[in-house]
Amino acid sequence: MELLIALAIGVLFTVGVYLVLSKSLLRILLGTTLITHGVHLLLLTMAGLKTGASPLLGENADSYVDPLPQALILTSIVISFGVSAFFIVLAYRAYRSAGMDDVEGSRGERE
Amino acid sequence: MLHITVLVPFLLALMIALLRGKLPGLHRGWLVFAGPLALFVYFLTRIPVIKGGDSGYDIISWIPSLGIDLVFHLDGLSLLFTLLITGMGTLVVLYSIYYLDKRKEELTPFYVYLLLFMGAMLGVVLSDNLMVLYGFWELTSVSSFLLIAFWHRRQKSRYGALKSMLITVFGGLAMFAGFLMLYVMTGTFSIREIWSQAESISGQALFIPAMLLILLGAFTKSAQFPFHIWLPDAMEAPTPVSAYLHSATMVKAGLYLVARFSPVFAGQYEWFWIVSGVGLITLIYGSIQAMKQTDLKALLAYSTISQLGLIMGLLGMGSAASFYTGEEAVFFTAATTAALFHLFNHAIFKGSLFMVVGIVDHETNTRDLRKLGGLVSLMPVTFTVALIGSFSMAGLPPFAGFLSKEMFFTAVLNIRELDFLSMQSLFTIVPVVAWIASIFTFAYSMIMVFHTFFGKYQPEKLDKKPHEAPFGLLLSPIVLALLAVVTGFFPNILSKTLIVPGMNAIHPQIAASSPFYVNIYFWHGFNTEVWMTLGVIILGVVVYRVYGRFSLVDREWGRGRGITLNQVYDGSIRLVERSSRSLTGLYMTGSMRHYLMYIFTLIIIIVGGTLLYTDGITLGQGEYAPISFFEVVAVLVMLTGALAIPFAKSRVSAILLTGMVGYMVTLLFVLFRAPDLALTQMIVEVVSVTLFLLCFRHLPRLGREKVKFRLKLPKLIISIGFGATMTMVALAALDSSPFESISSFYTENSYKLGGGKNIVNVLLVDFRGFDTMFEITVLGLASLAIYSMIKLKIEPDNKPAAVKSMFDDVKPRYSRSNDVLLQSVAKVAFVIIITFSLYLFFAGHNNPGGGFIGALMAAAALVLLAIAFGMDFVEKVLPVNYRILIAVGILMAFLTGIGSFIFDVPFLSQAFAYFELPVMGKTELTTAMLFDLGVYLSVIGVTMNIIFTIGRDD
Structure with missing residues (x-):
């Protein structure tokens, strides 16, 4: 299972990076989302998968999966939600006021 | 206590900064004035203690693990400098109160910079720790930069400030490297501990490089040839600053450094040759250059360079004492005595002369010798001060400068007695060079005072009518002139109080065996020195006459001929700017995508490369979780969705495909026993989609990226490489657990400690x-x-x-x-x-x-x-x-x-x-x-x- 997920992480990163390297803001935005998913799965996989019950002590299990990466990921999900929201609005605002979606076109004046 | 003295100027600077805009009626200078005065008085009270052979020693632990502590040490040499810094500081502040108009000038930054400088300078001369010394050293460069550029709207001020900064900081960095080498050799940053190891390290390979680098720092700071070019341009600073930093104190930091390190390096032939040689070259070069100047401040600048060279040369010649012991050693320390005495005298007369030039500038709006003349009847007091100052500089009796110049002649004559390397004939050049330089010194001193105050008064060339300066402006130069007279008549008040303790610090070994005894006389009978002085006066007058007869003052001195040092400086600055711009232009394309590509490529190389190189991945070691059909389907759906995104033709499909990936990730969270994550991810997906849809209509259509395959290829390679690297990271992480996981702590204590x-x-x-x-x-x-x-x-x-x-x-x-x-x-x-x-x-x-x-x-x-x-x-x-x-x-x-x-x-x-x-x-x-x-x-x-x-x- 871990090997499969490791491969999946690779694919997510590949597509994510490919999209991030585009000119279109929307593609970049989707790319960052994919990279975030990749990171989350990576964190989860690092700790080992399905090594025990859900980290709820009420389960009264012998062993639980590692709770630490889950806490980290939870924080990350929320933060990346904030970031993508910011990013969406940036794209939206940039397009509305400057009428372009091309990051190459929106660079600052060069001397 | 010493820490407090260093802290006082900084605190005062803070106070001045905070009081900005308050008390509009009060000149900022009055607030500052008490600070240096109090410090000066404090250091005066330390004289008896230091004279008694003690030295103040204060330590505050700072970074003990690195051997860096705030160790401040007050000995004779430091005391001389602290008195100069605080004493001149007091007078300069007083002078500036009348010089800088509180209605026209930005006084708050001026005094803040000045106080920063004062504190930094005190730090330099009191620090025993090399790293602390270096920090204060650079701070003097920075504050000097700020002060030179004080009138920052002038292009020339900025040019001069930058030049002084570049040259002195370059030297400072070299010195820093030298300090590190000393640390490598001795294992300590303490100057005094390095002294004690001087014998044992002198044979090491790093010893001479360390010496050269430290000298580079000293020479750049003290404007020695060929690094002197920053000093004339630094004259763009307001005159009080020139008087303080660029004649009396900061430029002497280099001399301080040489004197401070004498116990380590004196006794090396390289040290003797380089320090004396550079000093003498600077002495004669500066004195000749000073003759060519038409601007009074430029004349003083070159004169300062020349005089700094003189003192540097004396310190070098004094180091010859370390080649000998006993009587012979004491014989050569006469040069060190002269150096310390002249250091003091120079600060006094050069300070007063700068202030006089400031007054002339203030009253006539010009410093051009070609426009000035005949001011004696209009400004008699200023003239008197100028006369005393320049006669002292020229080395005429009865002023203090005469005494130190006689001692200088004694020292250069002594050098002929050096008997190493059978080079006696070479050493006879030394007195000749010194003598010629003294002739020019005499001549430019006369030019300075007589061309300004005698000759024809040319009111038509001046744009304001000059008259005598107000008393406040005259007070500081008068005090300095009086000092020059008093020390001229009673030089021995200095000898026991400052000079002998200073020499003890420079020649600790010799002082230990035979205590120094310095007695300065006016008259030694008709010896060689007196004949040399008479020769200087006669030939000096001749040179001065020739100068006047041929109107040399009106001549343009060979500008543009040959390659000057300034052209070399300007050219190299331009070259560096141009080449760094074109180099930066090569990769700083302004395109975000390029920068991202650099970042990704570097990650692939560094992370992926390391993993491959170190065999970080060992598969099949751990136990893997079983795969169920359901999970494979989820993963496949997720990957299909992800891979389809780049090919999506419309915005909706791209967004929905991303959403699909998100939901599959949610599903995986469920499968991997992470209920909280699954819940959060699911709701985040919902809210995100809402957001997308809200903005959706305003987002552009997803046009196909019209890029040729040739350009797509690197993008593809980088993304695949990055994906592969991440897979490797995941695999590497699977089978290595170098540390005990901290998670078990949480599992055990979540209920016990957190109650959940x-x-x-x-x-x-x-x-x-x-x-x-x-x-x-x-x-x-x-x-x-x-x-x-x-x-x-x-x-x-x-x-x-x-x-x-x-x-x-x-x-x-x-x-x-x-x-x-x-x-x-x-x-x-x-x-x-x-x-x-x-x-x-x-x-x-x-x-x-x-x-x-x-x-x-x-x-x-x-x-x-x-x-x-x-x-x-x-x-x-x-x-x-x-x-x-x-x-x-x-x-x-x-x-x-x-x-x-x-x-x-x-x-x-x-x-x-x-x-x-x-x-x-x-x-x-x-x-x-x-x-x-x-x-x-x-x-x-x-x-x-x-x-x-x-x-x-x-």
Whole structure:
């Protein structure tokens, strides 16, 4: 299972990076989302998968999966939600006021 | 106590800065004045102590692990310098009060810089620790830069400031490298400990490089040839600054450094040759250059260079004493005596001369020798001071300069007695060079005073009518002139108090065997020195006459002929600028994508390369989780979705495909026993899609990227490489666990210490509450940024027509939906979702849920309501300012954290207890719940603020 997920992480990163390297803001935005998913799965996989019950002590299990990466990921999900929201609005605002979606076109004046 | 003396100027600077704009009637200088005066008096009281052979020693531990402590040490040499720094400082501040008009000049920054300099300079001469010394050393360069550029609107000021900064900081860095080498050899940064090891390290390979580098620092600072070129340009500074920094104190830091390191390096032939040689070259070069100047300050600048060379040369010749012992050693230390005495004299007469030039400039608006003349009757007091100063500089009796020049002649004559390397014939050149330089010194001193104050008065060339300066302006130069006279008549007040202790510091070994005894006489009979002085006067007068006869003052001196050092400097600056610009231009293309490509490529090379190189991946070691068919399907669906995104032809399909990936990730979270993650991810997906759809109409169509395959290829390679690297990282992480996992701690203690059974939630609100607090703060900031981004209306000058036409057919958005079915369902769903949200919030501590999830759920309910009934309706029903809600939430979390201080436990320590409550039975109440409530409120605030802000934008 871990090997499969490791491969999946690779694919997510590949597509994510490919999209991030585009000119279109929307593609970049989707790319960052994919990279975030990749990171989350990576964190989860690092700790080992399905090594025990859900980290709820009420389960009264012998062993639980590692709770630490889950806490980290939870924080990350929320933060990346904030970031993508910011990013969406940036794209939206940039397009509305400057009428372009091309990051190459929106660079600052060069001397 | 010594620490306080160094601190005083800095504190005073802070005070002056804080008082900016206050007390408008008071000249800032008066506030400053008392500081250096008090320090001066303090250091005067230290004279008897130091004279008695003691030395002050204060230590404050700073970075003991690196051997860097604030060790301040006051010995004879330091004392001489501290007195110069504070004494000249006092007089210069007094002078500046009358020189700088409080109505016209920016006085606050001026005095702040001046005090910074004073503090830094005291630090340099008092530090025993090399690193501390270096820090203060660079601070003098920086404050000098600021002071030279004080009139920063002038191009020449900026040029001069930059030049002095570049040259002195270059030297400073070289010196720093030298210090590090000394550390490598001795294992200590303490100057005095290095002294004691001087013998043992002198044979090491790094010894000579360290010496050369330290000398580079000293020579650049003390404007020795060929690094002197910054000093004339530094004259763009206001005259009080020139008098203080660029003649009396800062430029002498290099001399201080040479004197300070004499106990380490004296006794090396290289040291003797380089220090004396460079000093003598600078002496004669400076004196000749001074003859060519028409600007009074430039003349003084070259004269300063020349005199610094003289003292440097004397220090070098004094080091010859280390080749001998006993009587012979004492014989050669005469040069050191002369050096210290002249150091003092030079500060006195050069300070007064700079102040005189400042007065002339102030009264006539020019410093040009070709315009000046005949001022003697108009400014008799100024003239008197100038006469004393320049006669002292020329070395005429009865002024102090005469005595130190006689001693200088004695020292250069002594050098002929050096008997090493059978080079006696070479050493006879030394007195000749010294003598010729003295002739020029005499001549330019005369030019300075007589061309300014005698000759023809040319009022037509002056744009204001000169008259005698006010008393306040004259006071400081008069004090200095009096000092020059007094020390001329009673030189021995200095000899026991300052010179002998100074020599003890420079020649500790010799002082230990035979104590120094210095007695300065006026008259030694008709010896060689006297004949030399007479020769200087006669030939000097001849040179002065020739200068006047042929109107050399009006001549343009060979500008543009040959390659001057300044051209070399300017050329290299231009070259560096141009080449760095073209080099930077090669890779700084201004394209974000290129920068990202660099970053990704580097990660691939560094991370991937390391993993491959070190065989970081060992497969098949651990036990892997079994694969079920269901999971394979989920992964395959996820990957298919991801891979399809780049090929999506429309915005909707791209967004939906991304959503698909998100839901599959959610599914995987469920499969991997992470219920909290699954819940959160699912709600985040919902809210994100809402956001996307809100902005959707304003986002451009997803045109195909029209890029040739040739250009796509690197992009493809980088992405595949990056993906492969990440796979490798994941694989490498699987089979290596070099450390014991800390997770078991949380599993064991979550209930015991945190009182919760949902470990993830306890982690978030309790164990790692700090993270969470920052997290909601970040979220709050993001949402406020979104708010301001939307509300900030920048009207573009030429809004493309295409954008307008796209929205022409769009109706106002907040017209309510007419879908009755949706509305009825929404009402019911709203209640259910809110209830569920509250359940999640309360259940969070023991079961999946918590503040985040609950809040996102509540926000989702509100969004649903807004979709069904319109935003106006929601705002009417719930008149909440979501931005304030964010603040309340964050504040609540923060206050919960602070609350733990009351119980004297660290920030964010949570407590919990069980209570019997009427309805709910036995209930656990924790402070973590309050914290979580803060999270809950702020997350609702953030989400609603974002969505409503965008939704309301038209």
